[in-house]
Amino acid sequence: MLDGAEVAKHSSRKSCWIVINSKVYDVTSFVPEHPGGSTILLKQAGADASSEYAKYHSPDVVNDLPEGSYLGDIDPSTLSALNTPKGLSRPEVQEATAQSSEGQVPHVSLCVRASDFEAAAKATLPNKSWIYASSSANSGASLQGNLDDWSRVSFRPRVLRNVESVEVGTKILGNATPLPFYVSPMGSMGSIHGEGEIEMTKAIVQTGLHGLMSTASTKTTEQIMETYLAEQERRGNGSASKLMFQLYIPTDRQKAIELIRRVKKAGFHSLWITVDTPVLGKRTADRYQQAQEALDVGLEEEEVEPAAELEVETQGGEAPKVSPKIGGRPPPGQLSAKTTWEDLKWIRQEWDRPIILKGVQCAEDAKLAVEYGCQGILLSNHGGRQMHTAPSALMTLCEIRTYAPEALAKLEVFVDGGLRDGADVLKALCLGATAVGVGRPFLYAMAAYGAKGVERCVDVLAEELTTAMRLLGITSLDQVRPELVNARRLLNEMWVPEQTFVKSRL
Numbered sequence: 001m002l003d004g005a006e007v008a009k010h011s012s013r014k015s016c017w018i019v020i021n022s023k024v025y026d027v028t029s030f031v032p033e034h035p036g037g038s039t040i041l042l043k044q045a046g047a048d049a050s051s052e053y054a055k056y057h058s059p060d061v062v063n064d065l066p067e068g069s070y071l072g073d074i075d076p077s078t079l080s081a082l083n084t085p086k087g088l089s090r091p092e093v094q095e096a097t098a099q100s101s102e103g104q105v106p107h108v109s110l111c112v113r114a115s116d117f118e119a120a121a122k123a124t125l126p127n128k129s130w131i132y133a134s135s136s137a138n139s140g141a142s143l144q145g146n147l148d149d150w151s152r153v154s155f156r157p158r159v160l161r162n163v164e165s166v167e168v169g170t171k172i173l174g175n176a177t178p179l180p181f182y183v184s185p186m187g188s189m190g191s192i193h194g195e196g197e198i199e200m201t202k203a204i205v206q207t208g209l210h211g212l213m214s215t216a217s218t219k220t221t222e223q224i225m226e227t228y229l230a231e232q233e234r235r236g237n238g239s240a241s242k243l244m245f246q247l248y249i250p251t252d253r254q255k256a257i258e259l260i261r262r263v264k265k266a267g268f269h270s271l272w273i274t275v276d277t278p279v280l281g282k283r284t285a286d287r288y289q290q291a292q293e294a295l296d297v298g299l300e301e302e303e304v305e306p307a308a309e310l311e312v313e314t315q316g317g318e319a320p321k322v323s324p325k326i327g328g329r330p331p332p333g334q335l336s337a338k339t340t341w342e343d344l345k346w347i348r349q350e351w352d353r354p355i356i357l358k359g360v361q362c363a364e365d366a367k368l369a370v371e372y373g374c375q376g377i378l379l380s381n382h383g384g385r386q387m388h389t390a391p392s393a394l395m396t397l398c399e400i401r402t403y404a405p406e407a408l409a410k411l412e413v414f415v416d417g418g419l420r421d422g423a424d425v426l427k428a429l430c431l432g433a434t435a436v437g438v439g440r441p442f443l444y445a446m447a448a449y450g451a452k453g454v455e456r457c458v459d460v461l462a463e464e465l466t467t468a469m470r471l472l473g474i475t476s477l478d479q480v481r482p483e484l485v486n487a488r489r490l491l492n493e494m495w496v497p498e499q500t501f502v503k504s505r506l
């Protein structure tokens with residue numbers, strides 16, 4: 001047992017101990033490596049970091065610390081001798097990071113469009129959590145492109161058809177779903193809602209939608225599945241929803257295999273491997289926030305030496321010696337910059353259920369997904385959080401329709417990014433998509449109103465979808481077809497092989 005007073009002495013960059021869930025860890029060597037930045041750890045030096053940690057990580061993430069980091073358990077009678085996390089004693093800092101200044105949360109009935117949940121979340125969330133959820137890469141161009149491109153496809157409605165009753169159900173990977181959209185995976189939900197993934201899982205079962213759970217969840221795989229099963233049972237196992245798992249492939253092969261086995265044992269239905277994240281994108285708003293937070297508590301982040309950035313390339317993705325905060329490099333242990341198509345072979349040996357690649361952004365990779373025996377691809381730029389000026393999912397869908405149409409026949413093709421109107425779902429379906437993933441609107445709805453908010457957001461999107469089907473002149477999703485939309489504006493901007501000097505695999 002370690003004494004709180006002893007732990008409190010280790011409160012600097014030179015020697016940094018923290019307490020997580022009653023266990024004491026020496027994180028000195030890990031501080032400059034921490035992908036969430038060193039400040040957040042240094043603020044907790046010599047203190048109990050459990051509640052802050054729970055906002056971002058599941059209980060088992062501490063196991064990724066270097067061997068020997070665990071020093072022992074804290075003597076519970078000495079907890080009061082621990083340090084107070086830095087910054088918390090200063091009321092102005094607390095205020096700045098605790099609550100945004102946007103004001104009152106509107107009544108949920110005032111959320112009549114999916115985008116209305118954004119303002120509600122901003123009014124609810126601590127500023128730091130708001131930044132985490134809303135931020136995007138670099139200038140924000142990818143995020144904006146996602147939002148804009150939905151409006152750049154228009155409908156070609158057919159009139160004078162009997163559209164009195166419409167059927168919006170379809171299938172995703174062979175499983176019935178009441179609506180052609182699902183909940184996208186989002187990490188660190190604990191920073192958005194006290195019960196994070198638990199609340200989202202309840203909403204998923206309640207609405208009958210399928211939902212993806214992130215590797216970077218703040219609850220363990222098993223906790224999430226237990227919630228799902230309990231909620232299903234409570235509802236007489238009548239919900240169509242299935243839980244699917246989003247995989248960030250851990251760097252360490254053995255750890256990756258163990259994770260996949262756990263996910264399989266827990267009973268997740270399919271594996272959605274995120275392939276657009278060899279390194280984390282540059283999340284600009286997070287960077288400003290981290291820098292400001294560091295300055296506020298007098299813990300200036302160390303400068304990044306240019307050589308350190310170079311090392312990322314020369315070492316083929318190994319973490320550089322000097323940490324450039326979050327972004328631009330593979331977080332040790334969690335993401336691998338070395339993963340290739342060949343890795344799908346050993347993953348396939350471990351996983352005999354559907355595999356979907358999340359983050360495909362061009363026709364060549366859609367073709368490769370077919371070659372490598374995947375069941376589906378998710379056209380996505382990670383909600384604009386990874387590549388700067390990445391193509392929107394709709395743009396990639398048009399490209400695949402044009403240059404790799406066989407992929408559309410052989411794979412289930414999903415799209416996500418910027419969907420804020422149920423009517424727009426129809427456009428993706430007309431162009432050949434199976435279903436659409438929805439991220440931030442559900443996260444924002446949960447932030448402001450919990451599971452009830454997510455249900456409301458689903459209702460909002462469903463109402464727009466059914467209305468649009470009637471106005472388009474169709475009564476079931478079997479009737480979607482390309483002639484019902486005009487995608488000319490996207491096609492005009494589409495990449496064309498002859499215009500480039502690239503000898504591609506197409």
Ligand code: HEM
Pocket residue numbers: 025027034035036037040041044049052053056057061062063064065132187188216286326331332333334
């Ligand atoms: C001590 C063991 C810890 C390990 C092994 C660890 C590991 C990681 C990793 C791998 C990431 C990047 C991937 C991700 O977003 O999940 C990350 C991000 C982050 N971590 Fe930690 N962490 C630890 C402790 C903490 C603690 C104590 C806190 C809070 C006090 C914290 C706060 C954060 C934050 C805010 C991010 C950024 C999340 C984002 O923007 O995506 N971490 N950490």
Ligand SMILES: Cc1cc2nc3c(=O)[nH]c(=O)nc-3n(C[C@H](O)[C@H](O)[C@H](O)COP(=O)(O)O)c2cc1C
Pocket residue numbers: 132133134146184185186187188214215216246274358380381382383384385416417418419437438439440441443
């Ligand atoms: C706060 C947040 C966290 C996310 N975390 C993950 C993640 O852990 N894994 C992943 O594959 N995608 C993650 N994404 C990307 C989403 O799965 C999805 O691709 C994106 O949010 C869709 O765009 P939208 O938010 O505009 O709907 C995250 C997105 C957000 C907004």
